[in-house]
Structures are given as structure tokens and as C-alpha cells.
Amino acid sequence: MAMDSSVKKTTLKLVLLTLTMFGFGFAMVPLYDVFCEVTGINGKTNNTPYQYQTEKVTIDKSRTVTIQFVTNNNDKMGWDFYPKTTELKVHPGQLESVVFFAHNPSEQAMVAQAIPSITPFDAADYLHKTECFCFNQQRLTSGEKVDMPMRFVIDQALPKHIKKLTLSYTLFDVTPSHSN
Amino acid sequence: MSAVLEGHTTDHHHGPAKGLWRWVLTTNHKDIGTLYLWFSFAMFLFGGTMAFVIRAELFQPGMQIVDPNFFNQMTTMHGLVMVFGAVMPAFVGLANWMVPMMVGAPDMAMPRMNNWSFWILPFAFAMLSSTLFMEGGGPNFGWTFYAPLSTTYAPPSTVLFILSVHMMGISSIMGAINIIATVLNLRAPGMTLMKMPLFVWTWLITAFLLIAVMPVLAGVVTMMLMDISFGTSFFSAAGGGDPVLFQHVFWFFGHPEVYIMILPAFGVVSAIIPAFARKPLFGYTSMVYATASIAFLSFIVWAHHMFTVGMPITGELYFMYATMLIAVPTGVKVFNWITTMFKGALTFETPMLFAVAFVILFTIGGFSGLMLAIAPADFQYHDTYFVVAHFHYVLVPGAIFGIMAGVYYWLPKWTGYMYDETMGKVHFWLSFIGMNLAFFPMHFTGLAGMPRRIPDYALQFANFNMISSVGAFLFGFTQLLFLFIVIKCIMGGKKASAKPWEGAEGLEWMLPSPAPYHTFTTPPDVK
Numbered sequence: 073m074a075m076d077s078s079v080k081k082t083t084l085k086l087v088l089l090t091l092t093m094f095g096f097g098f099a100m101v102p103l104y105d106v107f108c109e110v111t112g113i114n115g116k117t118n119n120t121p122y123q124y125q126t127e128k129v130t131i132d133k134s135r136t137v138t139i140q141f142v143t144n145n146n147d148k149m150g151w152d153f154y155p156k157t158t159e160l161k162v163h164p165g166q167l168e169s170v171v172f173f174a175h176n177p178s179e180q181a182m183v184a185q186a187i188p189s190i191t192p193f194d195a196a197d198y199l200h201k202t203e204c205f206c207f208n209q210q211r212l213t214s215g216e217k218v219d220m221p222m223r224f225v226i227d228q229a230l231p232k233h234i235k236k237l238t239l240s241y242t243l244f245d246v247t248p249s250h251s252n
Numbered sequence: 253m254s255a256v257l258e259g260h261t262t263d264h265h266h267g268p269a270k271g272l273w274r275w276v277l278t279t280n281h282k283d284i285g286t287l288y289l290w291f292s293f294a295m296f297l298f299g300g301t302m303a304f305v306i307r308a309e310l311f312q313p314g315m316q317i318v319d320p321n322f323f324n325q326m327t328t329m330h331g332l333v334m335v336f337g338a339v340m341p342a343f344v345g346l347a348n349w350m351v352p353m354m355v356g357a358p359d360m361a362m363p364r365m366n367n368w369s370f371w372i373l374p375f376a377f378a379m380l381s382s383t384l385f386m387e388g389g390g391p392n393f394g395w396t397f398y399a400p401l402s403t404t405y406a407p408p409s410t411v412l413f414i415l416s417v418h419m420m421g422i423s424s425i426m427g428a429i430n431i432i433a434t435v436l437n438l439r440a441p442g443m444t445l446m447k448m449p450l451f452v453w454t455w456l457i458t459a460f461l462l463i464a465v466m467p468v469l470a471g472v473v474t475m476m477l478m479d480i481s482f483g484t485s486f487f488s489a490a491g492g493g494d495p496v497l498f499q500h501v502f503w504f505f506g507h508p509e510v511y512i513m514i515l516p517a518f519g520v521v522s523a524i525i526p527a528f529a530r531k532p533l534f535g536y537t538s539m540v541y542a543t544a545s546i547a548f549l550s551f552i553v554w555a556h557h558m559f560t561v562g563m564p565i566t567g568e569l570y571f572m573y574a575t576m577l578i579a580v581p582t583g584v585k586v587f588n589w590i591t592t593m594f595k596g597a598l599t600f601e602t603p604m605l606f607a608v609a610f611v612i613l614f615t616i617g618g619f620s621g622l623m624l625a626i627a628p629a630d631f632q633y634h635d636t637y638f639v640v641a642h643f644h645y646v647l648v649p650g651a652i653f654g655i656m657a658g659v660y661y662w663l664p665k666w667t668g669y670m671y672d673e674t675m676g677k678v679h680f681w682l683s684f685i686g687m688n689l690a691f692f693p694m695h696f697t698g699l700a701g702m703p704r705r706i707p708d709y710a711l712q713f714a715n716f717n718m719i720s721s722v723g724a725f726l727f728g729f730t731q732l733l734f735l736f737i738v739i740k741c742i743m744g745g746k747k748a749s750a751k752p753w754e755g756a757e758g759l760e761w762m763l764p765s766p767a768p769y770h771t772f773t774t775p776p777d778v779k
């Protein structure tokens with residue numbers, strides 16, 4: 073039976089709709105990231121270094137914010153990983169520095185990636201890291217220990233109701249052979 | 253089956269080919285409808301067998317029959333098989349049989365593609381089922397296959413699972429395109445959109461939902477495949493991805509999917525209730541608009557499945573209120589069905605029994621859905637048996653009772669014989685008792701804190717679980733009676749007239765019973 077042209081037209085439109093929706097599924101990936109970044113939902117912080125310009129920044133001495141550092145190991149990640157300072161009182165605008173310790177107790181060299189997250193979520197946009205071990209993967213040989221610096225500044229525009237924030241890092245094993 | 257072929261044909265077309273090849277090569281919408289319905293019933297029994305394994309293990313606390321990994325494969329495959337193998341193909345089967353007849357078309361718009369969309373399915377499910385026998389077992393991550401359970405921690409057979417989901421998706425999309433093309437282009441002259449039976453309307457809207465979300469499902473499994481095989485990190489936090497993203501994409505498909513499984517049942521019930529109340533359907537236009545609103549809303553409520561992932565409060569509130577809004581068009585529908593019955597000359601033949609049970613029990617499932625939509629309360633209900641109770645109430649006496657109601661209602665038209673009314677009623681009452689016994693206690697075990705998808709549980713849940721298992725076995729075995737009734741009806745019985753139901757409306761009842769192999773080769777006159 074020959075397809076009449078109206079059926080052909082409808083089918084063509086519907087096939088196009090199908091392809092569009094397949095594309096939309098993939099478009100949800102960047103859309104989701106953009107949405108999370110713009111709104112700061114999900115505690116996602118920027119993973120590129122922040123440019124700190126001393127002459128432009130005023131330190132807000134009238135305000136003190138507590139920042140806590142938390143670390144977790146994902147799944148079977150066997151490294152020792154902890155912050156050397158667990159809590160700090162800082163003034164917004166002041167550049168601060170802390171050190172995280174990592175140790176690879178295993179028999180082989182391993183590569184790790186730390187993924188940061190901030191609570192409360194609406195503070196995520198106001199924590200700027202000028203330097204962080206999470207910007208890059210960390211490679212440690214068997215038994216190697218390392219002190220990893222993290223420098224940050226809290227924005228003066230941090231909403232007034234936020235008095236305490238928590239920065240947490242989860243450490244993932246990304247050694248190439250475990251690439252599953 | 254040969255009974256379908258008997259009866260004189262009013263046109264000069266040849267009948268069906270002989271033998272098995274008829275079914276392989278057929279492009280006839282009635283044959284393909286029959287294939288879909290039988291396939292769906294086979295999958296219903298297969299998925300039911302897995303439910304038996306689950307309920308046997310849960311009959312008593314403690315680990316008795318299967319190991320936990322196999323138990324997880326059973327819950328996963330039960331869900332997948334019932335959703336994609338039993339419910340969806342059954343509705344496509346009903347659509348194949350009825351939509352062309354209801355709009356006065358000679359066949360589906362693309363008969364050859366129709367053949368393809370069916371024949372993909374047996375291969376997809378053969379592949380999916382074969383994973384159960386592979387090393388590492390079949391899918392064991394739940395029918396929602398959340399990453400990273402379905403990526404990092406998945407069995408090796410997951411690649412085949414992904415392939416079979418792709419095939420099911422292609423089948424559904426082709427079926428949906430065919431239905432839309434038929435409804436939009438092949439209607440008999442005079443059959444305006446607002447004269448179409450509601451079953452056609454609900455299927456038209458369902459077909460659009462399928463085309464909108466099945467590609468998204470295809471997208472999400474493709475991303476999984478890339479994460480598993482090509483080292484991408486869509487859902488892996490270590491590489492900059494996000495497992496929560498999986499849930500967003502999945503439920504963008506998943507919520508409309510639940511309406512895909514219920515809207516056609518709304519259509520079936522909207523045909524049956526007026527027929528047995530001997531009154532026209534109350535509020536036809538509002539029914540059409542309510543269906544369309546439900547379909548629209550289904551796209552903007554997905555994250556109500558994710559209240560506990562750590563969404564900000566504004567998100568929780570938005571998804572809570574948007575979800576509750578769905579109760580409005582659904583309430584309109586329930587109101588219309590009840591008003592149709594009000595002061596009608598009601599009789600309760602088997603299709604009507606199933607339809608009335610549908611209205612009552614689906615509403616119960618709707619109410620527990622409203623409870624789940626309340627974000628703060630959901631923190632208690634999330635991932636408990638309360639959720640299991642909720643979606644089984646909307647799917648078993650909802651989707652499945654809708655399908656069974658439709659089968660009893662149209663069986664005389666398909667076979668030319670009346671089914672055995674007494675046995676039909678026995679089937680209904682045993683199913684009704686069995687399913688309530690199986691699923692009602694789950695509300696209580698869920699509220700008391702029993703988590704879903706576990707092979708063992710605390711002693712306090714023992715009694716209710718035993719009742720659930722007894723009910724499940726009763727419901728399951730009763731379906732063999734259904735099989736018997738249908739076969740008996742195909743073999744013969746009291747001859748059915750062209751319109752065996754006094755109050756029935758629609759073009760299909762203008763045709764003789766059984767419906768000839770080719771119908772409406774010249775379009776009917778629609779008043």
C-alpha cells in the first residue's frame with residue numbers, strides 16, 4: 073500500500089520530534105550543570121582558581137564566619153585523607169590557607185581525585201579557592217605521604233544569615249586500571 | 253485462533269494467509285493486535301512468576317529460598333517485564349485492534365512498520381531474560397537502574413540490558429508514530445477530533461508522551477553505556493559527573509511513563525462505564541482536556557521521586573505543589589465516571605465489574621500518591637513498602653484491570669463468541685480479593701518502616717507479609733483462569749451479535765462479530 077503524502081508528512085514530523093527529544097536528553101547534562109552553577113544548588117564550587125586581587129579587597133573585620141573541613145573516602149578508596157585543621161574562624165575577604173594530608177598505604181601507585189561540596193548550598197557561590205588540590209588529580213606512589221595546600225577567601229557578599237559553613241571533600245580512586 | 257477468521261466478509265479482499273507465516277509476515281492491524289495481546293499475556297505470566305519468587309521469599313522472615321543477589325534480580329526483572337513487556341504492549345495491542353475500527357480506518361497508517369514494531373519485542377525480551385543465566389546474573393539494580401548501581405557496580409550483562417531497552421524504545425516509538433499517523437490522517441469523513449471515542453483520544457495523547465520520553469530513556473541508557481564502556485563520567489562524581497543527574501534524566505522519562513501506563517486505561521473505562529450505565533459519558537469535553545492537562549503536568553513534576561536527594565527547599569515546594577495539582581484533572585475524571593453511573597440503568601457484567609473496581613481502587617492509589625507528594629511526609633515513606641503499595645494500586649487495579657475490562661468488553665467483537673459470564677465474574681472477584689489482600693497490607697508495613705527491595709525483614713512485619721504473599725498467590729493463579737476463559741471464548745460459545753452490549757456506542761459495533769479481517773475499506777458514514 074502506498075503511503076499517502078499526509079501520512080508521510082506526519083511521520084516525518086514525528087521522527088524529527090523523536091530525534092529532538094533524544095538530543096534533549098543529552099542537553100539535560102549541560103543544562104543541569106549550568107542550573108546548579110547559577111543557583112549554587114548541589115554545593116558545587118568552581119573548579120578553576122579564583123583571581124585574588126589584594127588592592128581591591130577589603131577585609132570585613134566586623135564579621136566572623138566559621139568554616140569546617142570534612143573529608144570522606146569514596147567506596148573502597150584506601151588512602152588516609154584528612155584536614156590538618158578541622159575548623160577555622162575567618163573574616164570575609166581575608167585570604168586563608170589550610171593543609172590537607174594524604175597518604176597512599178597501598179602497594180601500588182594510585183591516582184586520586186577529590187570532589188568538593190559545600191553546605192549550606194547557598195554559600196557555594198561565596199567560597200572562592202585560589203589554590204586547591206581538587207583542581208588536579210593527585211598521584212602518589214606506594215607509601216607516599218603529601219601535604220596538600222588549599223587557599224581560599226570567603227566573599228564579603230556572603231549572605232548575612234550564614235554564620236557557619238562546611239566544606240567537604242570526597243576522595244575518589246581514579247587510577248587508570250580501575251577505569252570502570 | 254481460527255475463530256477470528258470465520259464469518260462473512262463484506263468486501264472483496266482475500267483473507268489471511270495460512271499457517272505460522274501468517275503471524276510472522278502479517279501487516280493486518282487485527283493480527284498484530286492479537287500478537288501484542290498474546291505476547292503481553294506471556295510476559296504477564298513471566299513477570300508474575302518472578303513476583304511469586306519474591307513473595308515466596310518474603311512469606312516468612314529470614315532467608316529461605318533465594319540468595320539476595322538473585323532476589324534483587326527478581327525485583328528488577330519483575331518491574332521491567334511488567335512495565336515494558338506486559339502493560340505497555342497490552343495497550344498497544346488494544347490500540348491496534350480498536351483504533352482503526354473506532355476511527356473508521358481500513359488499517360493502521362503504516363502496516364509494515366507495525367509488523368516491525370511488534371517483532372522487535374520478542375527479541376528484546378529474549379535478550380533481557382537471557383541475562384538471568386549469565387555470569388554475574390541479570391540486572392539487579394531495580395527497575396529504575398540508578399547509577400552508580402547500574403554503572404560502577406553493575407553485572408557485566410548490563411550492556412545487554414541497555415541494548416534491550418533500546419529495542420523496546422524503538423518498538424514503542426514506532427508504535428506511537430503509527431498510532432498518531434492513523435488518528436490524524438486516516439479518520440473517516442465526518443469523524444472530527446471531538447467525535448473520537450475517548451479511547452482514541454487517550455491513546456493519541458499517550459502516543460505523544462511516548463515520542464517525547466522514550467528517546468530520553470534511550471539517551472539515559474546511552475549515557476550509562478558510555479560510562480561503562482567508554483570511560484565517560486556522566487554519572488560518576490570522580491570524573492566531574494553527578495549520580496543525581498541520572499535520577500533527573502531518568503524521572504523526566506519515568507513520570508510521564510506512569511501516565512503512558514494509565515491514560516489508555518482511562519480510555520477503556522470511559523467506553524465501558526457509559527455502555528453498562530446506558531447513559532452517554534458525562535463531560536466528554538472535560539475528559540479530553542483533563543487527559544491533555546495530566547499529560548502536560550507529567551513533564552514538570554518528575555523530582556517528586558527525589559525528595560530525599562538533598563534538593564533545596566524551593567525545589568521541594570515546587571515539585572510538591574506541582575504534583576498535587578495533578579489531582580485536579582484526575583479528580584475531574586473520577587467525578588465524570590461517577591456522574592455517568594449516577595441514576596444510570598446499571599448492570600454489572602464482567603467488563604463493568606473491572607471498570608467499577610478500577611475507579612474505586614485507582615482512586616485509593618491516587619490518594620496514597622497525594623500522601624507521597626507531600627515532601628516532608630515523603631521522607632518517612634520514601635523507599636518503603638508504602639511506595640510499593642501505592643504504585644501497585646495504580647498499576648494492578650489501574651492499568652491491568654483496565655486492560656482486562658477492555659479484553660472482556662471487546663472479546664465478543666474479536667472472536668464472535670460470548671465469553672463465559674459466570675467464569676468472568678469468578679475471575680473478577682478472585683482477582684479483586686487477591687490483589688487487595690496482596691497490596692493493602694503493604695501500606696501498613698511501609699508506614700511501619702519496612703524498606704522495599706529487601707529479601708529479609710524484621711519480625712514485626714511477619715504477619716502482614718504472610719497475608720501479602722497469600723494474596724499474591726491467589727491473584728497470580730487466578731490469571732490462569734483468565735487464560736482459560738479467553739481460550740474457551742476463542743474456541744466457541746454463544747454467538748455474539750454485532751452489538752452484544754446494549755448501551756455500547758461506537759463504530760466498532762456497526763461491524764459484524766467477529767470483525768471481518770478487513771474492515772472499513774470504504775469509510776463508514778459518521779453522523
Ligand SMILES: [Cu+2]
Nearest residue numbers: 507554556557
Ligand atoms: Cu512521578
